Amino acid sequence: MTIRMDGIYAPSDDVVAREIEGELIIVPLVAGIGDMEDELYALNESGKAIWDRLDGERDLGGVVAALAQDYDAAPSEIGHDVLGLVEELVRRRMLVEAPAV
């Protein structure tokens, strides 16, 4: 699986994500059920910042540029982190690659 900087990604229809009490909670819809007795996922602040910008419209390069503007970090460093998280989220089927518009 290759995650590309020009790829566009969006949350999968198979998850429900909600910001609750400052934390982003992701509930996978497994076999058509939102199951609180199964595994849930949470993202830390930086993870949430990336998730919030994965809107299915801008590519990862655009996401990195937006984060670099809002945070005190070099785009190369942020880019590495974004690729790592997106790869994990795609592998866990929480993100899907959106068709380029």
Next chain:
Amino acid sequence: MRPQPFDEPRLFVARAQELPLSGQALVELMRAVLARGVPFRFCARGWSMAPFIRDGDVITVSPFRHAQPGAGEVVAFVRPGAGKLVVHRVVARRGTASFIQGDSAPDHMDGIIPPENLLGRVTRIERNGHDVWLGLGPERYLIAWLSRTRLLIPLRAWLASWAKPWFRR
């Protein structure tokens, strides 16, 4: 203002019990899942629906879709004012209004719950890994009537006292 540092992003995997989820958080997640048209499964807490739903039972709440709940159905709703998630039984219907009460809490009638506070209907109860059907089938009409007339708890007590000698043998 200096921008904040960008920490390494992390994804945590957790069980619901490990996350500090308040009742309101559970309501929010349930609303979001049901709005997608899929059921929501979670662990029930409390004894107000005993013996049909017990503390620790895993219950599945399904969206209403088009039909509002009828008398006898067990529903999840948000208690007006308190914002608390409650799972109790509809004991009567008048128009669009649902009169709701816990099977084991006849003195604490939830009263009329507006339709917008109703979240979904309980369609499955699991206890120790097995399905429990008593309380959700056609007997629900009788349970609702007994609950409404405050006969459910005396009847349960009488049945328990009647059955006790048999279990002692």
